[in-house]
Amino acid sequence: MELSVKFLDWSAGVPIVMLNNKTAEKIGIHTRDRVLIKTLSKKPRESLAITDIAKKIVGEDEIAVSSEIKERMGLASGQKVKIALAQAPESLSIIKKKLDGAHLSEKEILQIVNDIVNNSLSEPEIALFISAMYEQGTTMKETIALIKSILNTGKKLSFKSRLVADKHSIGGIAGRTTPIVVSICASTGIIMPKTSSRAITTPAGTADALETLAKVDISLEEVKKIVDKVGACIVWGGTNLGLVPADSKLIRVEKQLNIDPEAQLLSSIMAKKLAAGSNYIVIHIPYGKTAKVTKSGALKLKKKFDYLGKYFHKKLKCILTKNKGPIGNGIGPALEMIDVIKVLKREDNCYLLEQNSLEISAAILELAGKAKPGKGVDMAKKILDSGKALEKFKEIIKAQKGHLNGLKPTRFKKDILSNSSGKILEIDNKKINYLARLAGCPVDHFAGIYLYSHQGDRIKKGDKIMTIYSEAKSRLVQAVEYSKKEKSILILKHS
Amino acid sequence: MELSVKFLDWSAGVPIVMLNNKTAEKIGIHTRDRVLIKTLSKKPRESLAITDIAKKIVGEDEIAVSSEIKERMGLASGQKVKIALAQAPESLSIIKKKLDGAHLSEKEILQIVNDIVNNSLSEPEIALFISAMYEQGTTMKETIALIKSILNTGKKLSFKSRLVADKHSIGGIAGRTTPIVVSICASTGIIMPKTSSRAITTPAGTADALETLAKVDISLEEVKKIVDKVGACIVWGGTNLGLVPADSKLIRVEKQLNIDPEAQLLSSIMAKKLAAGSNYIVIHIPYGKTAKVTKSGALKLKKKFDYLGKYFHKKLKCILTKNKGPIGNGIGPALEMIDVIKVLKREDNCYLLEQNSLEISAAILELAGKAKPGKGVDMAKKILDSGKALEKFKEIIKAQKGHLNGLKPTRFKKDILSNSSGKILEIDNKKINYLARLAGCPVDHFAGIYLYSHQGDRIKKGDKIMTIYSEAKSRLVQAVEYSKKEKSILILKHS
Numbered sequence: 001m002e003l004s005v006k007f008l009d010w011s012a013g014v015p016i017v018m019l020n021n022k023t024a025e026k027i028g029i030h031t032r033d034r035v036l037i038k039t040l041s042k043k044p045r046e047s048l049a050i051t052d053i054a055k056k057i058v059g060e061d062e063i064a065v066s067s068e069i070k071e072r073m074g075l076a077s078g079q080k081v082k083i084a085l086a087q088a089p090e091s092l093s094i095i096k097k098k099l100d101g102a103h104l105s106e107k108e109i110l111q112i113v114n115d116i117v118n119n120s121l122s123e124p125e126i127a128l129f130i131s132a133m134y135e136q137g138t139t140m141k142e143t144i145a146l147i148k149s150i151l152n153t154g155k156k157l158s159f160k161s162r163l164v165a166d167k168h169s170i171g172g173i174a175g176r177t178t179p180i181v182v183s184i185c186a187s188t189g190i191i192m193p194k195t196s197s198r199a200i201t202t203p204a205g206t207a208d209a210l211e212t213l214a215k216v217d218i219s220l221e222e223v224k225k226i227v228d229k230v231g232a233c234i235v236w237g238g239t240n241l242g243l244v245p246a247d248s249k250l251i252r253v254e255k256q257l258n259i260d261p262e263a264q265l266l267s268s269i270m271a272k273k274l275a276a277g278s279n280y281i282v283i284h285i286p287y288g289k290t291a292k293v294t295k296s297g298a299l300k301l302k303k304k305f306d307y308l309g310k311y312f313h314k315k316l317k318c319i320l321t322k323n324k325g326p327i328g329n330g331i332g333p334a335l336e337m338i339d340v341i342k343v344l345k346r347e348d349n350c351y352l353l354e355q356n357s358l359e360i361s362a363a364i365l366e367l368a369g370k371a372k373p374g375k376g377v378d379m380a381k382k383i384l385d386s387g388k389a390l391e392k393f394k395e396i397i398k399a400q401k402g403h404l405n406g407l408k409p410t411r412f413k414k415d416i417l418s419n420s421s422g423k424i425l426e427i428d429n430k431k432i433n434y435l436a437r438l439a440g441c442p443v444d445h446f447a448g449i450y451l452y453s454h455q456g457d458r459i460k461k462g463d464k465i466m467t468i469y470s471e472a473k474s475r476l477v478q479a480v481e482y483s484k485k486e487k488s489i490l491i492l493k494h495s
Numbered sequence: 496m497e498l499s500v501k502f503l504d505w506s507a508g509v510p511i512v513m514l515n516n517k518t519a520e521k522i523g524i525h526t527r528d529r530v531l532i533k534t535l536s537k538k539p540r541e542s543l544a545i546t547d548i549a550k551k552i553v554g555e556d557e558i559a560v561s562s563e564i565k566e567r568m569g570l571a572s573g574q575k576v577k578i579a580l581a582q583a584p585e586s587l588s589i590i591k592k593k594l595d596g597a598h599l600s601e602k603e604i605l606q607i608v609n610d611i612v613n614n615s616l617s618e619p620e621i622a623l624f625i626s627a628m629y630e631q632g633t634t635m636k637e638t639i640a641l642i643k644s645i646l647n648t649g650k651k652l653s654f655k656s657r658l659v660a661d662k663h664s665i666g667g668i669a670g671r672t673t674p675i676v677v678s679i680c681a682s683t684g685i686i687m688p689k690t691s692s693r694a695i696t697t698p699a700g701t702a703d704a705l706e707t708l709a710k711v712d713i714s715l716e717e718v719k720k721i722v723d724k725v726g727a728c729i730v731w732g733g734t735n736l737g738l739v740p741a742d743s744k745l746i747r748v749e750k751q752l753n754i755d756p757e758a759q760l761l762s763s764i765m766a767k768k769l770a771a772g773s774n775y776i777v778i779h780i781p782y783g784k785t786a787k788v789t790k791s792g793a794l795k796l797k798k799k800f801d802y803l804g805k806y807f808h809k810k811l812k813c814i815l816t817k818n819k820g821p822i823g824n825g826i827g828p829a830l831e832m833i834d835v836i837k838v839l840k841r842e843d844n845c846y847l848l849e850q851n852s853l854e855i856s857a858a859i860l861e862l863a864g865k866a867k868p869g870k871g872v873d874m875a876k877k878i879l880d881s882g883k884a885l886e887k888f889k890e891i892i893k894a895q896k897g898h899l900n901g902l903k904p905t906r907f908k909k910d911i912l913s914n915s916s917g918k919i920l921e922i923d924n925k926k927i928n929y930l931a932r933l934a935g936c937p938v939d940h941f942a943g944i945y946l947y948s949h950q951g952d953r954i955k956k957g958d959k960i961m962t963i964y965s966e967a968k969s970r971l972v973q974a975v976e977y978s979k980k981e982k983s984i985l986i987l988k989h990s
Binding site for chain 2: 009010011012013014027030031032052054056057066085088092096099122123124125128130131132134136252253256259443
């Protein structure tokens with residue numbers, strides 16, 4: 001059946017078409033059915049989509065398409081396309097095999113990943129693949145096949161210099177080391193094309209934090225230009241970049257499901273670093289009570305990353321650090337960025353943030369041969385003290401069409417005082433995160449929490465322990481209430 | 496934020512709202528985000544939905560809602576509603592527990608089912624629940640909790656008479672026993688409120704077959720009236736009925752995933768029978784090579800059904816029959832209905848269809864005390880021969896606003912001749928199903944296949960083995976090609 005393309009300036013996040021109810025009836029298509037759309041050209045372009053049905057907004061000879069299809073197929077308004085009911089993709093039976101305990105071949109995994117990228121697999125089907133990996137585990141061979149498949153279905157960055165490095169922190173504990181590490185390392189001539197994520201369940205991702213200063217949603221062509229010019233970038237690794245589209249889709253479903261199979265963790269990180277052209281990779285793995293992994297879990301992960309580094313002929317190092325709660329004072333996009341700038345300007349009291357940043361920078365400097373073994377921390381510290389890292393950071397921000405001024409927390413705020421004395425044994429990360437989200441993070445960039453004390457500090461009754469910032473009074477009230485009710489945000493040993 | 500409701504006469508199969516891009520930006524909502532919609536009344540009605548974003552078709556102060564939300568919330572055009580970003584539901588962490596191997600409590604399962612019904616859980620999240628049940632298995636206690644939860648979140652039918660019966664065939668092999676069984680049993684005064692399914696992966700469901708004669712998409716109120724009047728019905732057990740909404744949603748995702756956890760099979764069947772008010776339940780389990788289960792699988796299922804029957808204080812009997820390929824001659828909605836009418840009119844040669852129908856009817860008649868043990872088949876045969884079953888069937892069809900005339904296969908057809916001689920060892924159900932779907936089933940009600948021979952029959956080279964019917968010439972050509980290429984549709988032992 002031939003239909004005429006209509007745009008409604010409508011985006012659904014996934015490829016969706018809207019058919020008139022009479023047209024749908026004629027060709028026997030129901031809502032939620034999967035259809036195949038084909039252009040009429042000699043080399044037809046195709047896309048799969050899910051069907052919505054409407055009475056008035058599309059005519060009988062029309063097909064409205066969501067912006068996702070418009071972009072993928074490069075359609076023009078009024079263009080004729082054919083549609084037909086699509087069958088379930090073959091990769092669904094491959095997923096079923098995995099669910100039943102089989103090991104998948106490289107070819108089978110590529111087929112699944114291909115079908116994820118071209119939307120042949122729906123979100124529930126992707127969810128099934130994720131849970132199959134979660135339940136059945138994956139062999140190293142399967143993990144490598146997944147990495148290769150994610151790379152093969154996306155774009156790649158490449159640079160003239162081989163001195164390209166990257167870092168990744170697993171299960172970040174509030175505190176942005178990335179801007180500091182990138183600035184220190186890039187100021188030595190190491191290429192640092194950093195792609196970062198936005199918050200999904202946390203108060204801020206690195207991309208959200210950077211966005212308070214500069215543009216982060218940037219095309220691959222622009223990213224290449226920026227890195228060629230200033231040697232580094234800190235951008236959002238999202239859909240517009242197109243580096244690892246399969247990974248973006250897997251992560252979207254994974255975050256929705258709140259499960260995290262190891263194969264996907266490994267492949268997501270490795271594929272991103274490889275797609276960005278990195279030859280030197282540092283993986284930071286915080287472990288401990290409120291971190292993502294235990295110490296033994298961290299050691300196991302390290303072993304696997306080391307293996308993958310060798311397999312892909314990259315110099316890779318894992319740094320394991322014991323988690324001691326939030327490493328910065330600020331929690332929330334702008335408040336975390338303020339910490340970063342304080343460290344870069346050497347006016348800080350963010351000891352843990354600085355320490356972590358120096359250690360990660362040191363590992364990169366040593367791996368890339370800029371510092372002798374054991375001398376990386378000294379070198380990183382010198383660069384930081386010299387103001388070179390701050391200069392590099394300013395260059396990056398400028399290249400991303402931003403500037404360093406004007407960052408301040410939002411207008412509504414409330415100080416929270418301690419109602420007892422003692423030593424802080426622990427700060428509950430989950431509760432702190434929840435509190436910051438109640439205050440408006442990550443949507444309100446300037447909302448969040450400023451912590452005055454960290455694990456190990458002694459506080460007295462009446463001491464200011466934190467300030468809550470919010471853009472809406474109602475949100476502030478909610479957050480303050482929660483902070484009073486949840487006494488165990490800071491766990492004290494009374495003295 | 497308050498917005499004004501707009502209708503686009505638009506159905507998406509799931510609850511979706513469409514926001515203007517400026518509105519979405521203002522409140523920090525992205526495409527695919529889950530939002531909570533609330534009316535402004537004193538006792539506000541709520542619904543969760545997924546967000547689409549559009550530029551022109553909704554204004555900044557408007558919210559367009561899909562028909563699914565309009566109906567659930569009873570909204571009026573222009574009505575003011577509030578919206579806010581919704582959090583992931585708590586039941587997601589319960590599903591995670593199950594995925595990690597825990598046994599769930601009745602309360603936890605009810606929470607999951609509640610969240611399925613009120614759309615708090617998205618399709619990928621429901622997929623995760625299904626795969627958790629598939630991978631971890633379920634205890635009988637969990638299965639019972641699932642049945643109770645499905646019942647508690649839906650409507651129920653009830654009748655004055657306690658003599659209410661139902662049947663279910665598991666993994667039906669083409670051939671419609673249901674209309675024959677319902678007609679035989681209902682003519683003895685047994686109440687038979689039968690709800691049936693539509694085809695999803697097969698050429699026809701009982702509801703599709705019945706629809707060639709009468710209305711099957713009927714509200715619960717009408718169903719009650721029909722059954723009160725003629726003692727039986729054969730309707731589509733779909734969403735409009737509202738008997739087991741949780742089951743409908745689970746099945747939709749399950750069919751999409753093509754996996755079938757046992758707990759869901761048991762609970763889906765039991766919940767439907769209990770919601771329809773049945774006190775006498777016959778479960779027909781075909782087993783063997785191309786059936787859904789093996790013989791030992793059938794025996795295990797029988798044990799579980801027997802347990803559930805006792806638990807819910809219902810008289811329940813399982814009938815196990817060895818699968819011998821298609822039990823009718825016709826495959827496809829109308830062609831299967833033609834077989835049924837031939838049996839009812841006693842002008843048939845559908846021996847297997849008649850035999851299966853009589854056995855299932857006999858079990859119901861004996862269970863409900865209408866026939867003495869061992870005398871059910873005789874009684875059922877007498878009813879069939881007397882024309883009483885045909886009369887009852889006519890009454891049912893009439894009550895469902897249909898009539899028996901005018902059923903004939905569609906205009907394009909092609910006879911397929913055998914190219915060798917021998918005895919039919921087996922008919923490959925999967926291939927026959929695929930062939931019928933190529934011909935246009937289940938969308939084209941009158942398309943399909945007519946088989947002239949069955950398992951065990953001897954055929955000679957040049958004998959007509961089947962006729963393929965189609966509504967479109969192109970489809971007929973495709974199907975004929977497949978039938979020639981796939982020689983093993985009928986597996987012959989050459990003589």
